[in-house]
Amino acid sequence: MELHRSKPPGTALHLPLQSNNRRLACCCIAQFCAAKPDEIRGLMLRRIFMLTVFVQLTACSSISKDECLQDDWYSLGVNDGKAGELSSKFREYQKDCADHGVMPDFKTYQQGHSQGLVFFCDFPHGEAWGRAGKDYNTACTGKLEPAFRQGFQQGQRWYKAKKVVDEIATAIADLQNRNLTLREDIYVINQRIAVEQNASARAALLNQADRLRYQMEGYNQEIGRLQIRLAQAEANFAPLNR
Incomplete structure (x- = not known):
């Protein structure tokens, strides 16, 4: 029975490949197998750099x-x-x-x-x-x-009207999220008030909670104004959204 001896370290592998791509792949594998750890890192970095350059050049080309x-x-x-x-x-x-x-x-x-x-x-x-x-x-x-x-002008009117609707809706959602955060903060403060024994500290917490409620009220008023604007914007957008 014929025995195949393993090649000593540093010897490149020779495989009967037909494709140039396959030869290149095996060449790369052989280099990695023969290289020391520090050399492997260098080889990998060089190949990554070459691949990046190739992709960039390909992407910049307008035609193949x-x-x-x-x-x-x-x-x-x-x-x-x-x-x-x-x-x-x-x-x-x-x-x-x-x-x-x-x-x-x-x-x-x-x-x-x-x-x-x-x-x-x-x-x-x-x-x-x-x-x-x-x-x-x-x-x-x-x-x-x-x-x-004519089609472009019609589409542009749609785009501008839709943009107004989206911007107002986003502003409302942002204020609602802020109110949600404030509500959570007030809940935490109330939990602290319930167990606070020091009168001055308790008063400070009560004042802090009141300030947050006042801020929430301001946000709610702004949300109300925005909802009126949103209804008008949606009414303007509806005929265009066919």
Whole structure:
């Protein structure tokens, strides 16, 4: 029976792998196995740094190498137009594809982009854009602009009215939470008052509880005023929330 001797420490592992990625993985494993503890930490830090740089570079790229090589600028233009992207995005493609030796075709891209805008530049997309609280999209021009602009203005009215409702509701919830905290503080003070024997200390606790109750009353009055404003804001918002 053939015996397989274990390799001495520091010897790299040699495995019959076909893929470059698998070779790289095994190479990394071998380095970790052969390294001392301090060296392992250094290797890990270097690989984490390299991975971080790779992810950042990938995220910054507007287009992949494969997309550059596919040379389908019409479809890319259509997709950008449907997403409401400006045709100036093509400049980013030029820059990124130049790194791969590819020269994008702007004329073909622009034809696709114009076709995509026909899909995007309508009332529903304009309204959705406005409801999202985005700035006006200038991609829609000429005959395509009026419908999109009208939708955007409608969506913007919805967004602003909804924002008022949300802000008032948030303010009310904040005051209610403050009152809840004050109520808990008053409860604790009352527990201390019940067992306090010293007259001056007891009087101080009573005064403290009174101040907290006064503060609660102020919050309650403000909540009442805000609830009136909220009812009006909701009434203004209701017709827009269709």
